[in-house]
Amino acid sequence: MNQWRIFILDHHNYLMPFLGKINKNGVCAYASRTLLFLKDDATLKPLAIELSLPGLSPGTEIHRVFRPGGNGSEAALWQFAKAHVGVNDSGYQQLISHWLKTHAVVEPFIIATRRQLSVMHPIHRLLDPHFKDTMHINALARSTVLKGGGIIEKTLYSGEVSMELSSSLYKEWRFDEQSLPGDLLKRGMAFHNPDCLAGVQLLFEDYPYGTDGLEIWVATKRWVNDYCLHFYKDDNSLRSDHEIQEWWSEIKKIGHGDKCNETWWYPMTTLSDLVEALTTLIWISSGLHASVNFGQYEYVGHPLNRPIKCRNFIPMEGTKEFAEFLHDPDKFFLKMLPNRSEITLYMALLEVLSAPTSDEVYLGQQRSPNWIDDVWVKQRFEQFAEELNKVDKRIVERNADPKLKNRQGPSNIPYKLLRPAVSNVKSCQGITAIGIPNSISM
16 A cells, blocks of 8 residues: 555445335345455555445445455456445446536536627637537437436436435535546546646556546646637736626525535636636547547447346355355346346447537537637647647557557557547548547437
């Protein structure tokens, strides 16, 4: 631990209060903690899994710990434990990483932009491509996927508790931690280093999301910074911009009104405040959303690899279920999984979510050549697009480096989720996991 080589995948604290409601109607869910060890080749090796349930008395818990087994029943029990962790992780990925931290939290920013900034305002013009179709897709999601009795409730282990669980974790949300550097620092995946990209240094370089994402973040921030400096000569000009101040006020006091008194909001009195806020918004709408959404079918579409719920707990030794497990571990494992209709429905959802729309506009592309009439801005945007093309080439090179084992993983799937691919949009058609769409449109 002193060498920062022990990592934790923690689905315990936030889940425990909800397990009583979740474990009904045939659902069997634990709250899990998984410890992993960072090996010399930068891959992570699972060390142990703790699965927890509420105890018989209030405030108590029942814990079981599983470790990797070489063969026989121990190996099968380890596989079962990993499946239950996968269930927790599938729910968190869809409800929190995807829905809450991209689709939901960006809505107040879109509404405030439409209400407070003139369509001629330079910040409105900067943000507008990154808000394309988001309100429409969110409304569609609420009417089909997220509604009571909708696809999420029918498929994910969290069932009717899904939106309550998502709302509960929103209480921990902070806008200043949604920048990529802020997120990496919060999760302990990086530390401050002013000599490194974006002022942070990754704990290990073979971390595709962090390495690729920081290059996208830095290129985007440079573009946003130059854009803002073109329209604001100093901090005073920002403070005297009535529309921007009203825009930021509505975001804090109305859009995220339950958090209006938090001290972590940027005061919006300096150009650095504006640049950081705008870069974060663009990152959420483009890079972050691309990384948590468009690889879903490719990475988690196979239910044996990534279950969405379990119908049995792991059997205790000495029980009838344990004897059944010993007789045929594979058959017992298949009985743990959801039924075929639930699996098929969720796979169909992932397939739809993982394919960009036919009219998708990608980061570094212009929706229209007439989006702004400023020649300097257009030239600077072309430079931004060229920067992204260079990033794309470096990502392809890293994916081909055999020393970087996490770029391919055991499944031999190259990490493409943060490839800009600005100059090769045709490669982004269908379920390719290539390209960073400008906005949250899926």
